[in-house]
Amino acid sequence: MRQRKLENRAKLLISCPDRPGIVSTISTFLHEKGANIVQSDQYTTDPESGMFYMRVEFDLDDFDQSFDNIQKGIAPIADRLSMEWRLESEKRMKRMAIFVSKQDHCLLELLWKWRSGELLVDIPLVISNHTDLRETVEAYGISFYHIPVSKDTKAEAEQRQIQILKQYDIDFIALARYMQVLSSTFVAEFPKQIINIHHSFLPAFIGANPYDRAFDRGVKLIGATAHYVTDDLDEGPIIEQDVLRVNHRFTAEQLKIAGRDVERVTFARAVAWHNEDRIITYGNKTIVF
Amino acid sequence: MRQRKLENRAKLLISCPDRPGIVSTISTFLHEKGANIVQSDQYTTDPESGMFYMRVEFDLDDFDQSFDNIQKGIAPIADRLSMEWRLESEKRMKRMAIFVSKQDHCLLELLWKWRSGELLVDIPLVISNHTDLRETVEAYGISFYHIPVSKDTKAEAEQRQIQILKQYDIDFIALARYMQVLSSTFVAEFPKQIINIHHSFLPAFIGANPYDRAFDRGVKLIGATAHYVTDDLDEGPIIEQDVLRVNHRFTAEQLKIAGRDVERVTFARAVAWHNEDRIITYGNKTIVF
Amino acid sequence: MRQRKLENRAKLLISCPDRPGIVSTISTFLHEKGANIVQSDQYTTDPESGMFYMRVEFDLDDFDQSFDNIQKGIAPIADRLSMEWRLESEKRMKRMAIFVSKQDHCLLELLWKWRSGELLVDIPLVISNHTDLRETVEAYGISFYHIPVSKDTKAEAEQRQIQILKQYDIDFIALARYMQVLSSTFVAEFPKQIINIHHSFLPAFIGANPYDRAFDRGVKLIGATAHYVTDDLDEGPIIEQDVLRVNHRFTAEQLKIAGRDVERVTFARAVAWHNEDRIITYGNKTIVF
Amino acid sequence: MRQRKLENRAKLLISCPDRPGIVSTISTFLHEKGANIVQSDQYTTDPESGMFYMRVEFDLDDFDQSFDNIQKGIAPIADRLSMEWRLESEKRMKRMAIFVSKQDHCLLELLWKWRSGELLVDIPLVISNHTDLRETVEAYGISFYHIPVSKDTKAEAEQRQIQILKQYDIDFIALARYMQVLSSTFVAEFPKQIINIHHSFLPAFIGANPYDRAFDRGVKLIGATAHYVTDDLDEGPIIEQDVLRVNHRFTAEQLKIAGRDVERVTFARAVAWHNEDRIITYGNKTIVF
Structure with a gap:
């Protein structure tokens, strides 16, 4: 719906087994890496024992450096949460x-x-x-x-x-x-x-x-x-x-x-x-x- | 959609093999029996060799007499056109x-x-x-x-x-x-x-x-x-x-x-x-x- | 919705004060001129004292001759019914x-x-x-x-x-x-x-x-x-x-x-x-x- | 859309001037108070200088105690972020x-x-x-x-x-x-x-x-x-x-x-x-x- 790519915009999509604290972990991690969250959506298949899905859209000030930091920094979190993830930059057109x-x-x-x-x-x-x-x-x-x-x-x-x-x-x-x-x-x-x-x-x-x-x-x-x-x-x-x-x-x-x-x-x-x-x-x- | 039955309203629904002149025949017959056509819809499955379907809604002045006349008068037309038909009066609720x-x-x-x-x-x-x-x-x-x-x-x-x-x-x-x-x-x-x-x-x-x-x-x-x-x-x-x-x-x-x-x-x-x-x-x- | 012009298809659109017998008059006239009515729609603003509108779509066998006959023959009917009308041929693209x-x-x-x-x-x-x-x-x-x-x-x-x-x-x-x-x-x-x-x-x-x-x-x-x-x-x-x-x-x-x-x-x-x-x-x- | 009230479900709605770190602050606060976030939606009127709105739905284990803790604990955060907020419990029907x-x-x-x-x-x-x-x-x-x-x-x-x-x-x-x-x-x-x-x-x-x-x-x-x-x-x-x-x-x-x-x-x-x-x-x- 946007008509221009936002050069400093990135997106993180994750999926993992649901457990308390995921939103807090992810949003704090992103904040520490310099991200300003613009939109965030999540879905849990079943609050008791289901899967957790999340899409976060955020702006980065020092884009290339911050993007790189996020990419590197997310691995240990992903391990801990048994999380699949992908990080997408709007700088590059698909x-x-x-x-x-x-x-x-x-x-x-x-x-x-x-x-x-x-x-x-x-x-x-x-x-x-x-x-x-x-x-x-x-x-x-x-x-x-x-x-x-x-x-x-x-x-x-x-x-x-x-x-x-x-x-x-x-x-x-x-x-x-x-x-x-x-x-x-x-x-x-x-x-x-x-x-x-x-x-x-x-x-x-x-x-x-x-x-x-x-x-x-x-x-x-x-x-x-x-x-x-x-x-x-x-x-x-x-x-x-x-x-x-x-x-x-x-x-x-x-x-x-x-x-x-x-x-x-x-x-x-x-x-x-x-x-x-x-x-x-x-x-x-x-x-x- | 109407909120009241119209006491002098009737409907004729017909189906027969398509041929030229059906609309003319039916509308002239109804007119001669005192009907004022209020709505008329038709559909031909195929203009070449198909079936013809029609629904006519009309008002009658001397309702009972006219309704009876239509019911009796339509039989020979139906025979000629190999037509199935039903005549419905709004005087009676279904x-x-x-x-x-x-x-x-x-x-x-x-x-x-x-x-x-x-x-x-x-x-x-x-x-x-x-x-x-x-x-x-x-x-x-x-x-x-x-x-x-x-x-x-x-x-x-x-x-x-x-x-x-x-x-x-x-x-x-x-x-x-x-x-x-x-x-x-x-x-x-x-x-x-x-x-x-x-x-x-x-x-x-x-x-x-x-x-x-x-x-x-x-x-x-x-x-x-x-x-x-x-x-x-x-x-x-x-x-x-x-x-x-x-x-x-x-x-x-x-x-x-x-x-x-x-x-x-x-x-x-x-x-x-x-x-x-x-x-x-x-x-x-x-x-x- | 059709994908080709039908060379023998014409349309008549009319409007006039409502009165009994219009559908009969028009459809009989068209039938006599060789038209096979393919679709016919009508609307009366008010069954008591309103205006009557009608659109008839029909096929003609000997198109040019019949179309001409309809065009000439409709004038006296239009006079009698105080009717406005237009006749459209599909032979000519708009x-x-x-x-x-x-x-x-x-x-x-x-x-x-x-x-x-x-x-x-x-x-x-x-x-x-x-x-x-x-x-x-x-x-x-x-x-x-x-x-x-x-x-x-x-x-x-x-x-x-x-x-x-x-x-x-x-x-x-x-x-x-x-x-x-x-x-x-x-x-x-x-x-x-x-x-x-x-x-x-x-x-x-x-x-x-x-x-x-x-x-x-x-x-x-x-x-x-x-x-x-x-x-x-x-x-x-x-x-x-x-x-x-x-x-x-x-x-x-x-x-x-x-x-x-x-x-x-x-x-x-x-x-x-x-x-x-x-x-x-x-x-x-x-x-x- | 739910057909039953969820006795341990609560909702927090906030609005405040946008700035980096809000999602992190709120989600971490809720996590520390024992909340498992079930759904979270946010909207920023303008990423540059706009207002930030958020609705978080979460479950609480020890409901009454946790709910009370959240209500008390949120005040200083609200002060810091110039935030308006309301906390809603599903235990009570409106x-x-x-x-x-x-x-x-x-x-x-x-x-x-x-x-x-x-x-x-x-x-x-x-x-x-x-x-x-x-x-x-x-x-x-x-x-x-x-x-x-x-x-x-x-x-x-x-x-x-x-x-x-x-x-x-x-x-x-x-x-x-x-x-x-x-x-x-x-x-x-x-x-x-x-x-x-x-x-x-x-x-x-x-x-x-x-x-x-x-x-x-x-x-x-x-x-x-x-x-x-x-x-x-x-x-x-x-x-x-x-x-x-x-x-x-x-x-x-x-x-x-x-x-x-x-x-x-x-x-x-x-x-x-x-x-x-x-x-x-x-x-x-x-x-x-």
């Missing part, structure tokens, strides 16, 4: 790759928000199994890679994709209606870093042709679901969902058209939240702070 | 029975809208398999019948229910979280006249415990679906659906509580539309005019 | 001009829906008081006219705009965050053919800087309103409104950014409805069929 | 009075949620300027006071109301469509403790008859606003707002009826949040944690 097929609506939504400065991310490249959107992408000054995928060449194509993504030092991938199932091998290279938009309100209409099936069932709302990609198709942790009211007058084709609007809005929200380090996954769920 | 179990929210929503004059229906009785809501119901001056249902006594209990419903001359039944599956025998007695509220966004979470399953899947919206009851559990034509935003902080129990609000709103809308003869079913879908 | 200033989100929404075939309209030109969006517009193969407007040159600039619009045979104008108040003279040239998007939920925050004022008031929802432009600023007939949930964390700047999404969706809906001849104005209101 | 006039929908919404255990509050009495709802209220076992209000007797009536409210030891007041303007004298007795539901989307349609004016303006959404009562009519800090889609078919009367649903939902949310100590006011706005 690098996102977009995968598309032939449809442009989810792609354009990201490109607009990126160009308007609403989505603060670097987008060095777009990969597609078709050439239809090459011109669209290149008009934004972004590299376009056409990597065809067939049943026989899939493994090879994915290796090529991985190689290019690494070459561009990509942090995460937005599947903007890519329409191809990614292999376990590919997913394992970017765990919890691949966001897909499914064109239904999951778990309704898992799999292919959700709009046709929504039409057949006569639903009164259609939906979209943004989720992290895991090995199980359409079963990964849900990040965001939204719906749109329809009625009996909509043909299956018109559901598809109307659905684009809810797909792109839902997808863009999920991508932004991931980019802002707002999401922690636990089990097969997400916490969106 | 008679609705409510089935409940232990939860009161969907029941109270109907009773409140009924008492405030927003839902123009007669509610002569409530049937329950438990006694918990007897006092609540009787406080509204409505008869309460306790008919326990167990696996062994189900057939017998349903026969007793049917007998009472016929005795009270009931037109349709609202299952206000009744929590019992009705047999084919029961359903066949009231075809397209039984409205159920399912506590999920169908077809997601068909069957038992949808909130627990919604919790496990980590959805970001919970929903409710009002539908006509058919022989297939949770598979009948959908009348209305709505959703409510939730997040990771909701326990399964809290999803249940929050879900009540979307259940009762969705249910009350479906019951009102049915009561106002706004719904035509076709195949396993509904047209809501 | 021609829309877009006015913009510096912001691109509403412009891009229309261009995207136009290019994807969702918005079936011709867009021969965009007019702007700034040059910022020239490149964006021209990339879509659309002519861009830069007509600067200052207090002193406004009358002259509007004359130039009118001249260009006439030269391009423009049917209606979409003000995509144009940010200039149009004079009565200009508005009189395109009565009920200019659609504006106001960045608030009217009548809240009429006038300038609605997001700043929404921020000051601490509202929990922000909105957008698409309306026809009349001589009274922000007072024309409302076509569509929508809202977006916000909270205390949003700065005035962030309200502006978040508001873009609700602006463009609301605006695109209004433009589509106008383009599909779904709107009849009466008094200072709209009927959207 | 005591709410409801004011009504003749309409029952907002009243019933609160009573249902109260009886179902969803709204954990004590409701010892309802005060009304009419007798219409006496029976409804007393059926719930709640005392009903009829205090007529006329222009001449208003001051006297309010004195009587204040006296009764004090006698019942009332914490806050829910104006469930009370339809009377309260004097400054009355408001001063319960600052930021009176919640009103206004039947429009403020600041649109401030004052009387909002539905009639919404009808005249031809809006496409109607709304409701729950806000704290201040001396300026309909100008107090907004707690919650929501809207409902309507169209040209709605008469002014039907807007009123439809509006009830959005009023009661919006009102119930605001009352629940106040009751759960989720709201901090600042200036003329609210933070809802």
Whole structure:
């Protein structure tokens, strides 16, 4: 939602077994390292014996030095609390790759928000199994890679994709209606870093042709679901969902058209939240702070 | 939505194979019988070779005589157009029975809208398999019948229910979280006249415990679906659906509580539309005019 | 919502004092001229003594001949019923001009829906008081006219705009965050053919800087309103409104950014409805069929 | 959202000028006093020079002793940080009075949620300027006071109301469509403790008859606003707002009826949040944690 990166802003995300004193420990540690906490969110799955999750956003005066101090100083605390953590700096933009097929609506939504400065991310490249959107992408000054995928060449194509993504030092991938199932091998290279938009309100209409099936069932709302990609198709942790009211007058084709609007809005929200380090996954769920 | 029955208002609902001239034929026929058309809605599944559905609402000056004339005069038209039709008078209130179990929210929503004059229906009785809501119901001056249902006594209990419903001359039944599956025998007695509220966004979470399953899947919206009851559990034509935003902080129990609000709103809308003869079913879908 | 113009589809919109027999008269007339009615909507302001509005959509077999017959034949009926009417053919695309200033989100929404075939309209030109969006517009193969407007040159600039619009045979104008108040003279040239998007939920925050004022008031929802432009600023007939949930964390700047999404969706809906001849104005209101 | 009071749960709400170390200071203090923080939310109006607001929810083992220790121990911290604070125990239910006039929908919404255990509050009495709802209220076992209000007797009536409210030891007041303007004298007795539901989307349609004016303006959404009562009519800090889609078919009367649903939902949310100590006011706005 911010329109500019704050050069002295950092974020700490942690998860550990709940116990008294964690907030005090973390906030005191950060304070001692020169951090001014701007926002802090936490969630405990169960006050009795559950897990504790926390996201702290803070400003640092002497950024590089302080950031380094925090990174080094947190290790013993993490050990003591059996804590997983990641520290994120806003000085560096994340690098996102977009995968598309032939449809442009989810792609354009990201490109607009990126160009308007609403989505603060670097987008060095777009990969597609078709050439239809090459011109669209290149008009934004972004590299376009056409990597065809067939049943026989899939493994090879994915290796090529991985190689290019690494070459561009990509942090995460937005599947903007890519329409191809990614292999376990590919997913394992970017765990919890691949966001897909499914064109239904999951778990309704898992799999292919959700709009046709929504039409057949006569639903009164259609939906979209943004989720992290895991090995199980359409079963990964849900990040965001939204719906749109329809009625009996909509043909299956018109559901598809109307659905684009809810797909792109839902997808863009999920991508932004991931980019802002707002999401922690636990089990097969997400916490969106 | 109207707060009073209009004594000279009637409605004609028809369905037939599409062909040119139907609107002209019907509206001219009604005009000749003294009707002033107040609202008219139509829907053609496919302009080429589909079905035609129409709902006309009209006022009649000399009501009883004109209504009778329409009823008699429409038969030859219906024959010619291979048309199914029903003619509804607003002079007579429909008679609705409510089935409940232990939860009161969907029941109270109907009773409140009924008492405030927003839902123009007669509610002569409530049937329950438990006694918990007897006092609540009787406080509204409505008869309460306790008919326990167990696996062994189900057939017998349903026969007793049917007998009472016929005795009270009931037109349709609202299952206000009744929590019992009705047999084919029961359903066949009231075809397209039984409205159920399912506590999920169908077809997601068909069957038992949808909130627990919604919790496990980590959805970001919970929903409710009002539908006509058919022989297939949770598979009948959908009348209305709505959703409510939730997040990771909701326990399964809290999803249940929050879900009540979307259940009762969705249910009350479906019951009102049915009561106002706004719904035509076709195949396993509904047209809501 | 349709993705292609139906070459044999036409629409008749009428308004007249209510009286019995109008639906019959119109539908019989159309049937006799060879029309197959595909959709028909009507609205009576008051069954007793009000106005009657109707929109009929129909297919014609021998299009040009039948269309001509309807156009000629309807005059005596219109006389008899004191009826205003317009007949629209889908064979011809409407021609829309877009006015913009510096912001691109509403412009891009229309261009995207136009290019994807969702918005079936011709867009021969965009007019702007700034040059910022020239490149964006021209990339879509659309002519861009830069007509600067200052207090002193406004009358002259509007004359130039009118001249260009006439030269391009423009049917209606979409003000995509144009940010200039149009004079009565200009508005009189395109009565009920200019659609504006106001960045608030009217009548809240009429006038300038609605997001700043929404921020000051601490509202929990922000909105957008698409309306026809009349001589009274922000007072024309409302076509569509929508809202977006916000909270205390949003700065005035962030309200502006978040508001873009609700602006463009609301605006695109209004433009589509106008383009599909779904709107009849009466008094200072709209009927959207 | 919880269905039971947690006997060992307490909440601390603070506001003070922002400065580094506040989160650390507060969380360490609470930890030392035996608190296990369950949820913590904060908001800084402006990271540079703004105000800091925080709400911490925590469990205490030796409740009475620890609660007392916190209450005593916080004073010097508050002094040092120029901090306003309140400490709330969940052991004690808040005591709410409801004011009504003749309409029952907002009243019933609160009573249902109260009886179902969803709204954990004590409701010892309802005060009304009419007798219409006496029976409804007393059926719930709640005392009903009829205090007529006329222009001449208003001051006297309010004195009587204040006296009764004090006698019942009332914490806050829910104006469930009370339809009377309260004097400054009355408001001063319960600052930021009176919640009103206004039947429009403020600041649109401030004052009387909002539905009639919404009808005249031809809006496409109607709304409701729950806000704290201040001396300026309909100008107090907004707690919650929501809207409902309507169209040209709605008469002014039907807007009123439809509006009830959005009023009661919006009102119930605001009352629940106040009751759960989720709201901090600042200036003329609210933070809802």
